[in-house]
Amino acid sequence: MAQQEREPASDGRTDRSLTMSRAMVEAIAHEMREDDDVFYMGEDVADYGGIFDSTDGLLEEFGYERIMDVPISETAYIGAAVGAAQAGMRPIAELMFVDFFGVGMDQIYNQMAKNTYMSGGSVSVPMVLTAAVGGTYNDAAQHSQTLYGTFAHLPGMKVVVPSTAYDAKGLMHNAIRDDDPVVYLFHKRLMGIGWMPAPDGPKTGVPEDEYTIPFGSADVKREGADVTVVTLGLHVHRALEAAESLADDGIDVEVIDLRTLVPLDTETIADSVAKTGRLVVVDEDYRSFGVTGEIVASVVEAEGGLADLEAVERVAVPDVPIPYARPMENEVIPDADDVENAIRDVHASE
Amino acid sequence: MVSVNELQSMYENMVTARHYEERLQEEYLEGKQPAFDISAGPIPGELHLAAGHEASGAGVCQHLRDDDTVTAPHRPHHIAIAKGVDLKRMTAEIFGRETGLSKGKGGHMHLFDPEVNFACSGIIAEGCPPAVGAGLAAKKRNTDSVAVAFLGEGAIDQGAFLESLNMASVQNLPVVFVVEDNDWAISMPKHRITDVANGARRADGFDMPGERVDADDAVAVYEAARAAVGRARDRNGPSLLEVQVHRRMGHFMGDPEGYRPDEDKAAAERRDSIERLEADLRGHDVDDETIDDLRDRAHERVEEAIEWAKDQPEPEPADAYEDVFVNPASGVTDSEPSVAETGGDD
Amino acid sequence: MSSDDDRVAVDTDDVWPEDTDEDEGVVVNWFLREGSRVDAGDDLCEFQVEKVSVDVPAPTSGTLEEIVLDEDDEFERGNVLAWIRPD
Ligand SMILES: Cc1ncc(C[n+]2csc(CCOP(=O)(O)OP(=O)(O)O)c2C)c(N)n1
Numbered sequence: 001m002a003q004q005e006r007e008p009a010s011d012g013r014t015d016r017s018l019t020m021s022r023a024m025v026e027a028i029a030h031e032m033r034e035d036d037d038v039f040y041m042g043e044d045v046a047d048y049g050g051i052f053d054s055t056d057g058l059l060e061e062f063g064y065e066r067i068m069d070v071p072i073s074e075t076a077y078i079g080a081a082v083g084a085a086q087a088g089m090r091p092i093a094e095l096m097f098v099d100f101f102g103v104g105m106d107q108i109y110n111q112m113a114k115n116t117y118m119s120g121g122s123v124s125v126p127m128v129l130t131a132a133v134g135g136t137y138n139d140a141a142q143h144s145q146t147l148y149g150t151f152a153h154l155p156g157m158k159v160v161v162p163s164t165a166y167d168a169k170g171l172m173h174n175a176i177r178d179d180d181p182v183v184y185l186f187h188k189r190l191m192g193i194g195w196m197p198a199p200d201g202p203k204t205g206v207p208e209d210e211y212t213i214p215f216g217s218a219d220v221k222r223e224g225a226d227v228t229v230v231t232l233g234l235h236v237h238r239a240l241e242a243a244e245s246l247a248d249d250g251i252d253v254e255v256i257d258l259r260t261l262v263p264l265d266t267e268t269i270a271d272s273v274a275k276t277g278r279l280v281v282v283d284e285d286y287r288s289f290g291v292t293g294e295i296v297a298s299v300v301e302a303e304g305g306l307a308d309l310e311a312v313e314r315v316a317v318p319d320v321p322i323p324y325a326r327p328m329e330n331e332v333i334p335d336a337d338d339v340e341n342a343i344r345d346v347h348a349s350e
Numbered sequence: 351m352v353s354v355n356e357l358q359s360m361y362e363n364m365v366t367a368r369h370y371e372e373r374l375q376e377e378y379l380e381g382k383q384p385a386f387d388i389s390a391g392p393i394p395g396e397l398h399l400a401a402g403h404e405a406s407g408a409g410v411c412q413h414l415r416d417d418d419t420v421t422a423p424h425r426p427h428h429i430a431i432a433k434g435v436d437l438k439r440m441t442a443e444i445f446g447r448e449t450g451l452s453k454g455k456g457g458h459m460h461l462f463d464p465e466v467n468f469a470c471s472g473i474i475a476e477g478c479p480p481a482v483g484a485g486l487a488a489k490k491r492n493t494d495s496v497a498v499a500f501l502g503e504g505a506i507d508q509g510a511f512l513e514s515l516n517m518a519s520v521q522n523l524p525v526v527f528v529v530e531d532n533d534w535a536i537s538m539p540k541h542r543i544t545d546v547a548n549g550a551r552r553a554d555g556f557d558m559p560g561e562r563v564d565a566d567d568a569v570a571v572y573e574a575a576r577a578a579v580g581r582a583r584d585r586n587g588p589s590l591l592e593v594q595v596h597r598r599m600g601h602f603m604g605d606p607e608g609y610r611p612d613e614d615k616a617a618a619e620r621r622d623s624i625e626r627l628e629a630d631l632r633g634h635d636v637d638d639e640t641i642d643d644l645r646d647r648a649h650e651r652v653e654e655a656i657e658w659a660k661d662q663p664e665p666e667p668a669d670a671y672e673d674v675f676v677n678p679a680s681g682v683t684d685s686e687p688s689v690a691e692t693g694g695d696d
Numbered sequence: 697m698s699s700d701d702d703r704v705a706v707d708t709d710d711v712w713p714e715d716t717d718e719d720e721g722v723v724v725n726w727f728l729r730e731g732s733r734v735d736a737g738d739d740l741c742e743f744q745v746e747k748v749s750v751d752v753p754a755p756t757s758g759t760l761e762e763i764v765l766d767e768d769d770e771f772e773r774g775n776v777l778a779w780i781r782p783d
Binding site: 044046047070071072075076099137141143194196197318319320321323324326327329331 | 385386387388389394395396443446447450452454455456457459460471472473474475504505507508509510535536537538542543544604608609664665666667668669670671674
């Protein structure tokens with residue numbers, strides 16, 4: 001079942017590492033081989049293999065009928081995925097950049113997300129909506145956002161944000177098998193694309209066999225006693241970098257990778273904060289009304305959470321659109337130094 | 351009949367646009383070789399160049415005035431040049447400089463020049479509704495200005511386009527929709543995403559004139575645009591014009607174009623509206639010296655703009671917090687004291 | 697130490713993209729570490745020429761004995777990327 005962690009059947013090849021895009025593609029290919037009802041729709045997913053390599057190599061194996069290039073009509077093809085899912089298929093629809101969600105948003109939040117509830121549970125929408133997220137390469141205000149907080153805010157969608165190849169594969173298997181709509185958001189900078197070099201970290205060992213990672217299970221990517229950092233996506237790696245550098249100064253940082261926003265693993269966060277008493281939430285989405293505020297609120301609401309919490313900071317994109325020019329983009333997207341400073345602040349506070 | 355002066359003006363615009371794209375390509379690839387890193391070099395991010403599209407921008411904008419509105423898509427430079435956008439400040443914007451059209455906030459897909467009522471957007475077909483709005487404003491204020499929305503053939507499957515055609519039609523608005531058909535939407539050939547090869551036929555469904563012309567002949571574009579813009583200016587309603595252009599470069603810089611047959615690209619390179627217009631000029635007894643002068647002047651203007659732009663200062667990091675609102679006193683930027691601390695290198 | 701003559705070179709000649717004039721490439725990703733077992737045809741690494749990415753398959757089965765060019769290293773067409781000691 002989708003929500004149970006399934007270890008790979010055998011340990012497979014432990015010495016093989018993959019980029020995040022290859023790990024995602026491997027999971028999709030596996031599911032497509034197993035289940036004829038799985039198919040992929042999007043712009044430039046066939047011959048191009050996805051602008052960010054999200055479908056690289058799939059056309060050769062599955063052909064144009066199942067790896068479908070579609071017209072630039074997001075409302076139509078995302079809505080078509082909803083309809084096909086309700087008809088019993090398991091479509092994956094790709095939004096090339098998450099920033100384009102406005103064009104098909106009605107299908108996403110009024111149909112995909114709500115049909116199960118509005119039907120009193122008699123209808124299910126087992127589809128995956130994939131999209132590339134994130135900045136750091138100067139593509140400006142319409143092509144650099146993460147926006148995952150918006151999907152998580154609107155009820156009815158499970159929201160997945162992988163940060164490593166290992167997680168990306170297990171979460172993708174789970175996403176396709178899940179009977180509910182899943183929004184699967186991959187950060188461009190993590191995909192391991194030649195022309196957009198990834199940081200060290202997202203390329204990991206990936207077993208050849210299938211395995212699932214249950215939603216709602218945050219992963220402690222680094223254990224530490226002094227400060228808890230909660231983050232996701234690209235910023236897992238920036239937080240780990242900050243943690244490494246702070247280790248030299250004797251500050252022991254725990255880094256929690258949420259992996260999914262919906263469902264949210266509040267327990268892992270609360271346990272960590274109970275241990276450290278100090279919390280930094282790091283996010284590449286906008287600051288206000290978003291992920292950082294939600295995580296802090298969840299800690300405060302947890303039993304004993306308020307008593308545990310000695311200091312808290314948020315590090316996120318200030319409430320401005322993403323600017324184009326390098327000095328300004330660097331200013332608004334948090335880097336490892338910003339994370340480090342915030343950790344020092346909460347660590348120093350009484 | 352088109353006058354010699356107008357032919358010369360179109361020629362100069364087209365040569366400027368072509369040279370501009372070729373020079374930007376060089377600048378863009380600085381720092382991106384041999385490893386292509388999209389965030390490296392003097393121009394980072396995506397860059398969509400319009401070599402092969404020039405006749406569409408020049409032929410249409412030849413009929414426009416500064417008070418006419420143009421909205422362009424993600425491939426905007428040739429249209430901006432023909433519309434008279436400040437080339438230096440546009441170039442500074444593309445290089446992300448403080449004196450750029452948007453102070454470095456917009457970049458090449460988001461150029462705004464209110465002096466000549468030009469704007470572009472990176473979301474497919476999203477320039478259509480604002481063009482309808484400009485037409486609506488002209489109608490309400492009873493001026494004779496018009497609005498032109500440029501878009502690609504891949505964009506005409508978008509709701510924003512079809513809804514705009516209908517609204518412009520039913521409200522009888524002075525809007526011209528110009529579809530630049532380069533046969534490709536990134537890697538998707540036209541036949542894969544529509545069964546209607548002639549996009550101008552979509553006009554039929556909205557009871558407006560639709561015409562398709564070939565940009566190989568810039569004069570044909572000019573003539574078709576004259577009819578469409580004239581109709582709008584005379585308050586006779588919207589039109590749709592589809593222009594067959596050619597994509598001489600990749601979709602964006604660095605596009606390996608593995609999906610594109612060699613012959614298709616070679617054909618695009620062979621069919622050059624600039625050469626043809628040059629022949630037209632000679633047919634109008636314009637001598638070689640004059641043509642050379644026009645070309646030299648265009649090249650000089652481009653070089654000057656690029657040189658100037660590269661000399662301009664970069665914006666300060668803190669500039670990122672400005673311009674969210676024109677009136678920040680009542681908005682979040684002023685009432686949120688910690689804003690500058692949240693992501694900053696401060 | 698056994699002689700280097702037994703080792704099989706991994707280079708890029710067979711997979712170099714046809715439609716490029718560029719003779720320089722960059723290694724972008726290794727998928728296996730030194731000492732790993734490989735089967736002929738396994739993807740060993742990925743390099744980039746202009747914006748094209750190309751996978752390099754193992755020319756023979758054996759052990760990936762030595763990686764000569766690391767990630768981010770630039771190289772010329774024909775350079776040896778790695779050595780495999782065949783079974
Ligand atoms: C709503 C939306 N969907 C997808 C994209 C991604 N995208 C950018 S350009 C492009 C192709 C556009 O093709 P066309 O309209 O024919 O213009 P061309 O690039 O050929 O000039 C696509 C799909 C986008 N920018 N906006």
